[in-house]
Amino acid sequence: MIGAQWxxxxxGAFFLSAGIQVARDRHHAKRWTSAAFWLLLGAxxxxxxxxxxxSGGMPAxxxxxxxxxxxxxxxxxxxxxxxxxxxxxxxxxxxxEREASAARKRNLLFVPALTIPVVTVAFSAGLSRxxxxxxxxxxxxxxxxxxxxxxxxxxxxxxxxxxxxxxPFVAFREGRRLLESIGWAVLLPQMLGVLGGLxxxxxxGGQVGAxxxxxxxxxxxxxxxxxxxLGMAAFTIAMGNAFAAFPIMTAAVGWPVxxxxxxxxxxxxxxxxxxxxxxxxxxxxxAANFNLVPPALLEMNDKYGxxxxxxxxxxxxxxxxxxxxxxxxxx
Amino acid sequence: xxxLGVLIVVAGFxxxxxxxxxxTVAGIVSALLxxxxxxxxxxxxxxxxxxxxxxxxxxxxxxxxxLAERYGLQQRxxxxxxxxxxxxxxxxxxxxxxxxxxxxxxxxTSIGGVAQMVRPVIYPMAEGAVMRAHGKHLPASVxxxxxxxxxxxxTVGAFFGExxxxxxxxxxxxxxxxxxxxxxxxxxLQIAIWALPTAVAAFVIHGWRLLxxxxxxxxxVRDSAGEGELKA
Numbered sequence: 001m002i003g004a005q006w007x008x009x010x011x012g013a014f015f016l017s018a019g020i021q022v023a024r025d026r027h028h029a030k031r032w033t034s035a036a037f038w039l040l041l042g043a044x045x046x047x048x049x050x051x052x053x054x055s056g057g058m059p060a061x062x063x064x065x066x067x068x069x070x071x072x073x074x075x076x077x078x079x080x081x082x083x084x085x086x087x088x089x090x091x092x093x094x095x096x097e098r099e100a101s102a103a104r105k106r107n108l109l110f111v112p113a114l115t116i117p118v119v120t121v122a123f124s125a126g127l128s129r130x131x132x133x134x135x136x137x138x139x140x141x142x143x144x145x146x147x148x149x150x151x152x153x154x155x156x157x158x159x160x161x162x163x164x165x166x167x168p169f170v171a172f173r174e175g176r177r178l179l180e181s182i183g184w185a186v187l188l189p190q191m192l193g194v195l196g197g198l199x200x201x202x203x204x205g206g207q208v209g210a211x212x213x214x215x216x217x218x219x220x221x222x223x224x225x226x227x228x229x230l231g232m233a234a235f236t237i238a239m240g241n242a243f244a245a246f247p248i249m250t251a252a253v254g255w256p257v258x259x260x261x262x263x264x265x266x267x268x269x270x271x272x273x274x275x276x277x278x279x280x281x282x283x284x285x286x287a288a289n290f291n292l293v294p295p296a297l298l299e300m301n302d303k304y305g306x307x308x309x310x311x312x313x314x315x316x317x318x319x320x321x322x323x324x325x326x327x328x329x330x331x
Numbered sequence: 332x333x334x335l336g337v338l339i340v341v342a343g344f345x346x347x348x349x350x351x352x353x354x355t356v357a358g359i360v361s362a363l364l365x366x367x368x369x370x371x372x373x374x375x376x377x378x379x380x381x382x383x384x385x386x387x388x389x390x391x392x393x394x395x396x397x398l399a400e401r402y403g404l405q406q407r408x409x410x411x412x413x414x415x416x417x418x419x420x421x422x423x424x425x426x427x428x429x430x431x432x433x434x435x436x437x438x439x440t441s442i443g444g445v446a447q448m449v450r451p452v453i454y455p456m457a458e459g460a461v462m463r464a465h466g467k468h469l470p471a472s473v474x475x476x477x478x479x480x481x482x483x484x485x486t487v488g489a490f491f492g493e494x495x496x497x498x499x500x501x502x503x504x505x506x507x508x509x510x511x512x513x514x515x516x517x518x519x520l521q522i523a524i525w526a527l528p529t530a531v532a533a534f535v536i537h538g539w540r541l542l543x544x545x546x547x548x549x550x551x552v553r554d555s556a557g558e559g560e561l562k563a
Binding site for chain 1: 334336337340341344345349350351355361362365367370372373375376379380384385386387388390391392393394395396397398399400401402403404406407437445449454471475476479480481482486487491502503505507508509512513515517518520521522523525528532533536537540
């Protein structure tokens with residue numbers, strides 16, 4: 001049975017390769033702190049496989065303590081959060097070289113990129129049904145992750161064959177370039193995941209849930225859906241990120257009221273609930289990279305001009321999401 | 332009291348502290364309020380980090396994307412979209428919304444984006460189309476509207492396209508969080524499928540507004556011309 005563990009190691013190896021490149025880059029402005037960040041991130045992807053978590057694949061008996069990983073996570077957050085990382089100058093092709101290359105390679109350029117979704121879907125839809133000696137080939141619930149790992153590996157080979165780079169490791173240099181340009185934001189989704197877990201343990205969901213339950217009379221599907229969707233949108237507007245709102249509102253209303261109490265089907269409830277939050281993202285300056293950077297790049301006079309254009313779409317789409325939440329999870 | 336963690340997040344983001352620090356401090360404070368010892372807090376960060384690793388798996392495609400970019404992927408995509416130059420501003424942005432949404436749904440979020448696509452290609456083409464219809468001297472309000480709609484088409488397309496791609500943050504965050512906290516085994520593909528109706532609705536709603544954009548822009552040009560005559 002093939003599980004997701006090796007995909008985590010593949011990702012860990014990629015982060016380590018970025019860290020090693022940064023450590024060897026003498027011209028890097030923040031060489032050692034940046035290298036430490038990426039090396040720690042890479043190492044924690046390996047270490048994490050031996051910690052017995054709820055989704056971990058290792059048996060509890062042979063597991064390693066979790067606290068060193070926690071220390072590493074906080075260390076990474078501090079390194080990146082205090083601005084001690086920066087992107088280095090990675091040598092890549094010039095605009096003119098890319099134009100010339102694009103004219104030569106034409107649509108062949110799309111092949112490696114298109115390989116990724118094709119292989120991922122083939123794994124999660126096709127190979128997930130394959131069984132050997134009655135045991136499934138891919139671990140249940142992890143088909144898509146395994147598919148993504150295979151897709152990344154296969155696409156790299158396809159890319160090497162189709163584009164014929166002189167140096168086969170050039171892809172990892174380009175990967176490091178993109179990774180460093182994303183910077184500290186690489187870590188944020190995972191830290192928000194950690195925060196969600198801590199909120200749950202601290203009983204935040206229970207508190208917001210207690211407030212929400214005052215608002216939600218027992219068995220009122222309409223009010224429960226409204227509180228869940230409005231809460232997602234409002235929290236997202238406040239925090240600029242639906243990912244931060246999701247754990248809170250799901251722990252408060254989505255799980256206890258909608259799924260457990262009113263027997264909503266979990267997959268559509270959570271999928272559409274998240275999208276109700278996306279409607280909030282379209283309306284908030286807190287989501288600066290989506291809503292404030294573009295007007296700056298386009299040299300607009302009104303820096304809230306894009307948000308103003310997006311609000312009518314967000315409002316209409318929010319109504320659609322509420323309607324969908326009222327129907328689809330209860331089919 | 333345990334809501335203090337939420338308050339820290341809201342205040343920290345509002346005061347523009349680095350989100351990583353805000354989230355870490357909010358987590359530690361929440362854990363202390365829950366009565367956890369320092370070792371338990373570190374353990375919680377460790378298991379939480381290990382359990383949420385799937386969110387970050389999306390980054391393993393970066394080497395391939397970087398490789399294709401090195402050989403001119405963005406330039407090729409620009410060439411293809413540039414062939415649609417005969418369209419009006421509204422229809423051009425509708426087409427871009429469609430391409431952006433479909434590409435993001437296939438996980439190709441690096442095709443498009445304001446820096447790579449909108450500023451160099453989409454916005455100039457859209458403004459060129461308006462100029463073809465209304466002359467070279469556009470009122471500033473029209474230029475602003477074209478810019479705002481170009482950026483909005485990109486963001487709406489990216490948001491409501493990538494939500495149906497199985498290997499992107501949102502879908503993996505949902506399955507990762509729910510599986511870790513509620514002991515479910517949700518498959519990412521299921522989440523992506525239930526996001527489809529909203530993705531279609533986003534295209535219909537925003538697309539309909541883009542189709543009306545040409546009329547709106549024409550009215551804006553007429554209005555400002557009328558004002559100009561009155562002043563003269």
